[in-house]
Amino acid sequence: MPEEKIPRPTIKRLAIYYRCLEKQLLQEKNSISSKEIGELLGIKASQVRKDLSYFGEFGKRGVGYDTKKLLEGIGEILGIKKEWDTCIVGAGNLGVAIANYPGLTKSGFFVKAVFDNDPKKIGSVLASGIIIDDIQSMPEVIKKRNITIGVITVPASEAQKVADALVDAGILGIVNFAPTKISVPKNVRVEEIDISVVFRSLAFHVNMLQKGEW
Numbered sequence: 001m002p003e004e005k006i007p008r009p010t011i012k013r014l015a016i017y018y019r020c021l022e023k024q025l026l027q028e029k030n031s032i033s034s035k036e037i038g039e040l041l042g043i044k045a046s047q048v049r050k051d052l053s054y055f056g057e058f059g060k061r062g063v064g065y066d067t068k069k070l071l072e073g074i075g076e077i078l079g080i081k082k083e084w085d086t087c088i089v090g091a092g093n094l095g096v097a098i099a100n101y102p103g104l105t106k107s108g109f110f111v112k113a114v115f116d117n118d119p120k121k122i123g124s125v126l127a128s129g130i131i132i133d134d135i136q137s138m139p140e141v142i143k144k145r146n147i148t149i150g151v152i153t154v155p156a157s158e159a160q161k162v163a164d165a166l167v168d169a170g171i172l173g174i175v176n177f178a179p180t181k182i183s184v185p186k187n188v189r190v191e192e193i194d195i196s197v198v199f200r201s202l203a204f205h206v207n208m209l210q211k212g213e214w
């Protein structure tokens with residue numbers, strides 16, 4: 001499955017479908033149509049079908065999908081069944097919150113290390129039991145613990161330096177929370193997360209509702 005052929009938005013939607021299907025399965029909905037998935041998520045059924053078609057046939061027209069099989073199929077594509085070892089750089093408010101968040105583990109993402117450069121923080125133990133490591137030890141720890149995904153939660157001014165160090169240590173995927181664009185070599189993927197984008201989009205809707213335009 002050549003990755004460049006699959007559009008990024010499709011991959012993002014697959015993760016959304018996955019979460020939706022997990023919920024449906026818990027509610028014992030054992031078969032589901034693309035129309036139903038679309039309605040639950042506010043996505044056109046044709047888009048759902050198109051996204052799933054990139055990976056071969058999951059369901060039959062008119063019959064819908066076997067929820068469990070579809071969930072497993074998408075999980076396989078997204079590598080969700082696999083366990084992923086990750087590290088967090090920046091043990092501040094956000095980094096610590098992520099490191100202590102049990103939901104990540106449930107999704108197969110294990111925080112194996114947290115790094116910081118503040119001597120006052122290095123050596124302290126987080127609620128999850130992880131000890132904050134010195135950023136200086138990052139290359140060695142990443143290699144030793146087979147970590148492939150890095151999360152950047154340092155101030156924007158430090159983000160590029162940290163990204164370079166993560167890449168040098170062999171990291172292949174980065175989740176960047178710092179409010180700045182980072183550049184990485186082609187073979188490394190970066191996902192940027194900015195909560196304010198969600199708030200801005202929501203504020204636009206609320207504004208329109210308040211003005212009575214919607």
Ligand SMILES: NC(=O)c1ccc[n+]([C@@H]2O[C@H](COP(=O)([O-])OP(=O)(O)OC[C@H]3O[C@@H](n4cnc5c(N)ncnc54)[C@H](O)[C@@H]3O)[C@@H](O)[C@H]2O)c1
Nearest residue numbers: 090091092093094116117118153154155156178193194195
């Ligand atoms: N994307 C979002 O939605 C979102 C939300 C909140 C915060 N943020 C961003 O996340 C980042 C962290 O926010 P915070 O509130 O946790 O900040 P914070 O100041 O509490 O934590 C930053 C941590 O990074 C450490 N640090 C600084 N430079 C470092 C370096 N070179 N190497 C290793 N560690 C280093 C600091 O010692 C500190 O512990 C900021 O860039 C902030 O703007 C993004």
